[in-house]
Amino acid sequence: MGVEIHGAHDYLIDQYLKDQVNDRTDQYGGSLENRCRFALEIVEAVVNEIGADRVRIKLSPFTDYKDSGNSNPSALGLYMAESLNKYDIAYCHMVEPRMKTPLQKVECLDSLVPRMKAFRGTFIVTGGYDREDGNKVVDEGRADLVAYGRMFIANPNLPRRFELDAPLNKYSREAFYTSDSVVG
Numbered sequence: 001m002g003v004e005i006h007g008a009h010d011y012l013i014d015q016y017l018k019d020q021v022n023d024r025t026d027q028y029g030g031s032l033e034n035r036c037r038f039a040l041e042i043v044e045a046v047v048n049e050i051g052a053d054r055v056r057i058k059l060s061p062f063t064d065y066k067d068s069g070n071s072n073p074s075a076l077g078l079y080m081a082e083s084l085n086k087y088d089i090a091y092c093h094m095v096e097p098r099m100k101t102p103l104q105k106v107e108c109l110d111s112l113v114p115r116m117k118a119f120r121g122t123f124i125v126t127g128g129y130d131r132e133d134g135n136k137v138v139d140e141g142r143a144d145l146v147a148y149g150r151m152f153i154a155n156p157n158l159p160r161r162f163e164l165d166a167p168l169n170k171y172s173r174e175a176f177y178t179s180d181s182v183v184g
């Protein structure tokens, strides 16, 4: 049991982190340190409430979904990874730089490795992985774990299918947001 704090994909915390949308002039805006203050204060508050081993955070320093972008995403991701070490949380979950939006993969040379090296706990990557490249990124020590989104929707027993190397159902975009629990 635990809480994954949503610090990604243009939601409130992400809007504080990103210099293209954070136009505050107080101690929560301007410098990198100031923009990260809100996220880190939330982490600290939740850690104090439920214990560090139950706290996780998801971040997407490289995305610019709904204009929530940053002029130096590498530095932002690095600063957050380093700052989070202080709290000894359960894991840090980061979205791959190639995911320009949550669902659109754009090939890019940037990687999360420097952020992973800076973070001393469990580091999870996500964004456009299949079984093969998910295994590869873990085998090569570029991540501790891989999170899956779309494939999980179409394959609720995805870990078992991966284990058996069984065929997968193809996901259907139209079914992503349906209330029909069988189709969706």
Ligand SMILES: Cc1cc2nc3c(=O)[nH]c(=O)nc-3n(C[C@H](O)[C@H](O)[C@H](O)COP(=O)(O)O)c2cc1C
Pocket (backbone or CB within 6 Å): 008, 009, 095, 102, 103, 126, 127, 128, 129, 147, 148, 149, 150, 151, 153, 176, 177
């Ligand atoms: C239907 C659907 C809804 C999603 N909703 C959210 C969301 O509310 N917040 C978020 O940060 N990411 C959301 N995502 C993104 C996923 O958490 C994940 O980061 C993304 O799908 C990349 O992983 P994948 O390539 O394995 O699908 C959503 C994805 C899908 C398919």
